[in-house]
Amino acid sequence: MTSNDVWIQPLRCGVISAAAEGFVAGMAGDVSLQVWAFVVGHPDGLVLFDTGMHPAIGVDPRGHIGPVADLFRLDFGEADQVDAQLARVDVDADDITRVVCSHLHFDHAGGNGLLPDVPVVVQQREWEHARHEDGGAYARADWDTGHDLELVDGEHDLFGDGRVVCVPTYGHTPGHQSLAVRLRGGDVLLTADACYLRASLERLALPAFGWDLDRQRDVLGDFARLEAGGTTLVFGHDPDLSPDARRLLQPAAPVTTARASDA
Numbered sequence: 001m002t003s004n005d006v007w008i009q010p011l012r013c014g015v016i017s018a019a020a021e022g023f024v025a026g027m028a029g030d031v032s033l034q035v036w037a038f039v040v041g042h043p044d045g046l047v048l049f050d051t052g053m054h055p056a057i058g059v060d061p062r063g064h065i066g067p068v069a070d071l072f073r074l075d076f077g078e079a080d081q082v083d084a085q086l087a088r089v090d091v092d093a094d095d096i097t098r099v100v101c102s103h104l105h106f107d108h109a110g111g112n113g114l115l116p117d118v119p120v121v122v123q124q125r126e127w128e129h130a131r132h133e134d135g136g137a138y139a140r141a142d143w144d145t146g147h148d149l150e151l152v153d154g155e156h157d158l159f160g161d162g163r164v165v166c167v168p169t170y171g172h173t174p175g176h177q178s179l180a181v182r183l184r185g186g187d188v189l190l191t192a193d194a195c196y197l198r199a200s201l202e203r204l205a206l207p208a209f210g211w212d213l214d215r216q217r218d219v220l221g222d223f224a225r226l227e228a229g230g231t232t233l234v235f236g237h238d239p240d241l242s243p244d245a246r247r248l249l250q251p252a253a254p255v256t257t258a259r260a261s262d263a
Contacts, residue, residue, distance in 0.1 A: 004043055005041075005043075005183075005184055006040065006041060006042050006043075006163050006164065006181060006182060006183055006184070007040070007041045007183065007249075008038055008039070008040050008041075008181055008183065008188060008190075008248070008249045009038065009039040009040075009041070009089055009091065009249065010036055010037075010038055010234075010241065010249050011036065011037040011038065011039065011052070011082060011085035011086065011088075011089070012034060012035075012036070012080070012085065013035040013036065013037050013051075013052030013053065013076075013080050013081070013082055013085055013111070014035045014052060014053055014057075014074070014075055014076035014077075014080035014107075015032050015033065015034060015035065015074075015075040015076070015239075016032075016033040016035060016072050016073070016074055016075075016107060016237070017030055017031070017032045017033070017072065017073040017074075017075070018030065018031065018033070018071060018072045018073065019031075021208060022071070022207060022208045022209065023196050023197065023200070023207050023208075023237075024196065024197060024199050024200050024203065024205045024207065025203075025205040025206055025207070025208065026203065026205055027199060027203075027205070031197070032239055033196065033197075033237035033239070034237055034238060034239045034240075035052050035053060035076075035080075035107050035237070036050065036052075036234075036236065036237070037049065037050045037051055037052050037082050037085065037111070038050065038179075038190055038234075038249075039086070039089070039091055039096075040164055040179070040181055042158075042159050042163060042164055044159050045097035045098060045159070046091070046095050046096050046097050046098075047096070047097065047098050047099075047100055047158060047164060048082070048086075048096050048098070048099045048100070048115065049100045049102065049179045049190055049192075050100075050101060050102050050108045050109070050192060051082045051099060051101070051108070051109060051110060051111030051112050051114070051115065052080065052081065052082045052085070052107065052108075052110055052111045053074075053076050053080070053081075053106060053107050053110035053111065054106065054110035054111065054113070054139065054141060054142055055078070055081055055114070056141070057074055057076050057106065057110060058074075058076045058077050058078065058080070058081075061074050064106070064139055064141065065106050065136075065137065065139050066135065066136075068106075068136055068137055081111060081114060082111035082114055082115070083111070083114040083115070093114070093115055093116060094116050096115055096116065096118055097118055098118055098119050098120075098121055098150070098158065099112060099115055099118060099119070099120045099121065099147070100120075100121040100122075100158070100166060100177075100179060101120060101121065101122045101126070101143070102176060102177055102178065102179070102190075102192030102193065102194075102236075103122075103123075103126050103172065103173045103175060103176045103177070103192070103193065104122065104126055104127070104130040104138055104142065104143045104173075105137040105138060105173070105193070106137055106138070106139050106142055107137075108192065108193070109142045109143050110139070110142045112142060112143060112145050112147060113141070113142070113145040115147075117146070117147055117148065118147065118148070119147065119148045119149065119150040120143075120145075120147045120148070120149055120150065121150040121152060121156070121158070121166065122143075122149065122150075122151060122152070122175065122177075123151070123152055123153065123154075123166075123168065123175030123176070123177050124151040124152065124153050124175065125153075125170075125174045125175035126173060126174060126175020126176065126177075127143075127149065127151055127175065128175075129173060129174045129175060129211075130143055152166060154168050155167055155168060162182060163181065163182040164179065164180075164181055164182075165179070165180045165181075166178075166179060166180075167179065167180050167189070169191070169192075169194035169219045169222075170211075170212065170215050170219075171194065171210060171211065171212050171213065171214075171215035171216030171217075171218070171219050172192075172193040172194055172207075172210050172211065172216055173193075173210075173211050174211050174212075176192065176193060176194055177192075178190055178191050178192055178194050179192075180231075183248055185247070185248050186230065186231075186232055186248060187230065187231045187232065188231070188232045188233075188234060188245070188248055188249070189223070189226060189231050189232070189233050189234065190234045190236075191223065191233055191234065191235050191236050192236045193236045193237070194216065194219050194220075194223070194236070195219070195220060195223055195233070195235050195236060196235060196236050196237045196238075197235050197236075197237060197238050198233075198235055198238055198242065200220065200235070201220055201223055201224060201227070201233070201235070204217070204220050204221075204224075206220075232244045232245055232248055233245075234249070
């Protein structure tokens with residue numbers, strides 16, 4: 001990689017297990033959902049897309065998210081916290097320049113408080129929804145962290161060059177967003193909960209719950225067209241990355257202040 005490359009480093013931040021039917025209509029048995037976060041490196045800064053779960057989930061999940069915890073089996077410890085995962089891949093949390101939240105549910109924004117005081121990019125409508133619908137999969141301690149907010153409305157180009165772009169994918173929640181990343185080897189879309197699993201796309205199967213499932217169905221159609229056009233989709237909770245995704249998502253080199261001058 002050169003100093004002008006954009007790269008993605010996936011982080012494994014725990015596992016949520018539950019009845020598969022709740023996540024992919026018609027799927028039998030149980031499913032284990034990997035909780036992902038992603039470091040996205042750009043010449044002008046390091047972005048963290050989603051932050052996994054709050055440390056309290058590993059100690060007292062019901063105390064943190066209430067009765068919704070009873071729907072899941074949560075496998076999450078200190079080593080799965082986003083700060084520990086960043087350290088594991090030699091990325092200093094202090095070098096993160098922005099956090100982008102796909103949405104503010106407990107398994108996507110729970111690690112926000114473990115990050116330094118950098119701007120958190122979230123859709124305006126997601127922020128307003130969380131403020132008024134605190135409860136269920138939203139936990140105030142996850143998103144009410146005192147970080148500076150960068151509230152956006154719709155598509156938002158983080159660096160102004162089209163290489164790391166927040167893409168509105170409303171449906172799962174009112175302000176859900178995915179992240180489009182242009183790598184040297186091809187375009188990648190980090191879907192987050194707009195599409196939980198590859199099976200969701202293959203079956204065009206919706207979950208049992210969501211803010212607007214009709215909108216989410218439309219988003220799945222958009223994803224299918226993007227994939228047919230050559231975009232590599234990285235699904236929000238697939239246990240393992242696809243071979244195409246593994247090819248494109250490269251481990252990050254240790255990040256230092258001298259990184260931008262590397263050639």
